[in-house]
Amino acid sequence: MDTPRLGPAHQALTALVGRWAGEEELAASPWAAATTATAEVSYRVGLNGFAVIQEYQQRRSDGGGLVGHGVFTVDPTTGDTLWYGFDSYGYPPDAPARGGWQEDSLILTKTTPRGVAKHVFTLSDDHLRHHIDIRMGDSAEFVPFMRASYGRVG
DSSP: OOOOOOOHHHHHHGGGOEEEEEEEEEOOOSSSOSEEEEEEEEEEEEGGGTEEEEEEEEEETTSOEEEEEEEEEEOTTTOOEEEEEEETTOOOOSSOEEEEEETTEEEEEEEETTEEEEEEEEEETTEEEEEEEEEETTOSSOEEEEEEEEEEEO
């Protein structure tokens, strides 16, 4: 078995590195009512370049919030980008979100017993957008869950 090597997919993840802050719009969901929020998210390179580590802090206008920790890495067998996410909702990651880059967007899909979430991270200059669409239960259609817009800090 060959030892995994750093490659272009690892390098592509470094585009996220830095601190970001901005506004979020959240649709009603089984977890919370529709609301707006502010959030800060930071990304740093870890594990000798094999991962990008994410820290996330959200403050909702309704007084709630969410804290998250993520690890982005690359599947050495398929070359897919993987995202293992943990958050204060408390659901452990059954499996990572999986996908890859399409131009300036990282598109990852995560399937859980609760449904499917499609995450799109789009970078342009010092701007990061994170859109989440979800498909719950037996629904055939994705619906918007979150629309976030962040600016680079510092």
